[in-house]
Amino acid sequence: DTAVSQTPKYLVTQMGNDKSIKCEQNLGHDTMYWYKQDSKKFLKIMFSYNNKELIINETVPNRFSPKSPDKAHLNLHINSLELGDSAVYFCASSQPGQGNTGELFFGEGSRLTVL
Amino acid sequence: LAKTTQPISMDSYEGQEVNITCSHNNIATNDYITWYQQFPSQGPRFIIQGYKTKVTNEVASLFIPADRKSSTLSLPRVSLSDTAVYYCLVGDYPGGFKTIFGAGTRLFVKA
Numbered sequence: 001d002t003a004v005s006q007t008p009k010y011l012v013t014q015m016g017n018d019k020s021i022k023c024e025q026n027l028g029h030d031t032m033y034w035y036k037q038d039s040k041k042f043l044k045i046m047f048s049y050n051n052k053e054l055i056i057n058e059t060v061p062n063r064f065s066p067k068s069p070d071k072a073h074l075n076l077h078i079n080s081l082e083l084g085d086s087a088v089y090f091c092a093s094s095q096p097g098q099g100n101t102g103e104l105f106f107g108e109g110s111r112l113t114v115l
Numbered sequence: 116l117a118k119t120t121q122p123i124s125m126d127s128y129e130g131q132e133v134n135i136t137c138s139h140n141n142i143a144t145n146d147y148i149t150w151y152q153q154f155p156s157q158g159p160r161f162i163i164q165g166y167k168t169k170v171t172n173e174v175a176s177l178f179i180p181a182d183r184k185s186s187t188l189s190l191p192r193v194s195l196s197d198t199a200v201y202y203c204l205v206g207d208y209p210g211g212f213k214t215i216f217g218a219g220t221r222l223f224v225k226a
Binding site: 004033035041042043044045090092094101102103104105106107108109 | 147149151153156157158159160161164200202214215216218219
């Protein structure tokens with residue numbers, strides 16, 4: 001079983017459309033994240049949720065709306081897609097807390113191309 | 116969060132030991148040092164974490180001097196499959212929720 005799985009893996013769409021990326025983790029972790037990796041390969045944190053509550057929002061445009069129906073799922077919905085949204089989006093999970101390394105487990109990524 | 120500085124790229128040959136040094140002059144008392152590896156078209160993968168002195172696992176060793184202002188990731192006898200980007204991160208990870216990645220070091224292993 002894949003620990004952190006994201007769908008779809010590839011997404012090609014037109015500017016102005018709305019799209020969603022889904023993420024699920026079966027590790028029992030309390031915390032989930034969305035990261036964006038652009039063409040220059042910089043990996044930037046976008047959101048972090050702990051037990052379904054948003055704890056980090058890194059000044060991401062409000063066209064991006066994460067939703068966590070339960071602590072095993074963190075979905076990303078993007079409205080009115082722009083060319084600059086083209087990137088690879090990674091979902092990750094971790095289990096913070098003393099005695100843990102806080103290791104992040106990443107999904108395989110979802111490559112979004114906006115035309 | 117402490118800022119990290121590491122070389123942009125490194126080249127090596129198969130079978131050699133590779134040492135990647137990371138500077139983190141502003142490391143805080145509660146901060147740990149963590150390294151991740153990222154292959155093309157994959158998410159980063161945790162390699163090793165340490166607080167001080169030396170940590171070794173089946174993949175790598177991490178050397179941290181007493182002042183903790185730098186750290187060195189050591190990969191013994193690299194192979195072509197070790198070609199990847201290696202990220203050095205510093206932060207209060209066991210207790211924190213925010214993991215920031217820098218630019219990383221692109222290691223290219225040649226035959």
